[in-house]
Structures are given as structure tokens and as C-alpha cells.
Amino acid sequence: MTRPVIANWKMNFSLAQAIDFCNDITRFNNESLIIAAPFPYLAILTNQFPHLNFAAQNVSDRTTNYGPFTGEVSAEMLASCGVKYCIIGHSERRKYNNENNATSKLKAQYCIEHNITPIICVGETKEERALGTYIGFINNQLLECLPDSSAFILAYEPIWSIGTGNIPTSKQLDEVFSLFENIIAKPIALVYGGSVNGGNVSDVAKVTSVDGLLLGKASLNATELEQIIQSWINK
Ligand code: PGA
Numbered sequence: 001m002t003r004p005v006i007a008n009w010k011m012n013f014s015l016a017q018a019i020d021f022c023n024d025i026t027r028f029n030n031e032s033l034i035i036a037a038p039f040p041y042l043a044i045l046t047n048q049f050p051h052l053n054f055a056a057q058n059v060s061d062r063t064t065n066y067g068p069f070t071g072e073v074s075a076e077m078l079a080s081c082g083v084k085y086c087i088i089g090h091s092e093r094r095k096y097n098n099e100n101n102a103t104s105k106l107k108a109q110y111c112i113e114h115n116i117t118p119i120i121c122v123g124e125t126k127e128e129r130a131l132g133t134y135i136g137f138i139n140n141q142l143l144e145c146l147p148d149s150s151a152f153i154l155a156y157e158p159i160w161s162i163g164t165g166n167i168p169t170s171k172q173l174d175e176v177f178s179l180f181e182n183i184i185a186k187p188i189a190l191v192y193g194g195s196v197n198g199g200n201v202s203d204v205a206k207v208t209s210v211d212g213l214l215l216g217k218a219s220l221n222a223t224e225l226e227q228i229i230q231s232w233i234n235k
Helices: 015-025 039-048 075-080 091-096 101-113 126-131 134-145 170-183 201-205 222-233
Strands: 005-008 033-036 053-056 085-088 117-122 153-156 189-193 212-215
Touching (some): 005 085, 015 039, 015 222, 085 101, 117 134, 201 222, 212 222
Parallel strands (some): 033 053, 117 153, 189 212
16 A cells, blocks of 8 residues: 555544444545554454455564463464554553564564564654754664564654644655655655644645655544545545
């Protein structure tokens, strides 16, 4: 998928609401859409909606497919449920679940081994942006997180933008996406995430190096999601 729009539902929706949402979105062109649903819904959704693409929001970093690891879900298990993508290293997991670059790299490798495309998230804090150290910080994340193969989607998700309503300027996006293009072999797609909504998607669409979007809040409203996808695929 070259122009993905990734809907990160995070910890939202009951199962019934998730099914209603998927029924609702079949009315519009959703070929570029990837829905990152909570773990317990994935097998049900992939089964009921085989024409949609689903992602997990996390995967285990354990080295085995099965074993005594209470609460863990392996890449093998996700693949057996028809999951094609997996978000890795989101800043919320780094913050609340002690994840880091090393665990992100392991998870990305396991996903690739199981034909699941990792969606690897990097991005700086407000402090790093203010100090001017953000390019070095992102560069280091790339060096430490990225798997050996280029079969991944890379997401720039500045922490100061997620859930705040602030999106980077075109110049700020250009700077980071040029870094991506310069230092890594072309991955499947380069995406931007952080406070994208129906009102500002056209601003992000002007930045030609951004191939796709990672949406949080705006992905919980089917009407807004449709509007964003229309703007994005027509950009
Ligand atoms: P947001 O979240 O769109 O609600 O800012 C984006 C994300 O966390 O991926």
C-alpha cells in the first residue's frame, strides 16, 4: 500500500461499536485504510470484514511464538488471525509501557518474519524540539529501531503534536521527511501522525514527501475519516 491512511483506534470502542463502524465505512472507498483495532476484536473483524485491512496496536517482543508469557501476543498469533500490519513503538507505549528502541526493533523483526508489515513510530518531545536537538534524536531512533529489511512503514509522530491540535508546518515536515529519505532505503511508505483532522488534512497533503497518515482521534468518527481519505487520495 503506497498511500496508507492508518486509523489508530487506541483503547476505544466496544466490540459492537467496532463492528458498526466497519459496516459503516464499507459505504466509501477504503482501499487505502488500515484499521488498528484492540487485540480482542482483531480475529472477529478480519473474519467479518475480509475486504478491510487490519493492524494490531502492539505485539510481543518474546523470541518464541508460544510459551509461558502471560498476557503476551506473538506475531505468529496475529498472523494466524489475518492481521497484516502492526503499530510498533508508539510514544504512548514508550511512555506507559517502558518500550524503547531495542524492543521496537525486535518487534519489527518478528512482524516481518510473519509477513506482518510493522508501522514503526518515531518522533521527538516538545523539549527536544525547543532545544533544537530533535534531528539527532530522531536520527538515533532510526538507527536503533529500524529492522534490517525495508519492509516497513515509517511514521513520524512528534509527541508535541499527538492529541494537542498542533501540527508541524510544511517546512518542519519537509525537514524530517528529507532526513528519512536521505538516511534509509525507501520503506513501503513514510507517514505523518499527530492531530490530523478534516480541517487540516489539506495542509499535510501539500508536503509531497508524506505518503500517508496515522490518525488517532479523527479515526473514531466515520464521517470525518471518509472526508480525510477523500482529501488524501485526491491530493
Ligand atoms: P491524534 O493521535 O491524531 O489523536 O493526535 C495520533 C496518534 O497517536 O497516532
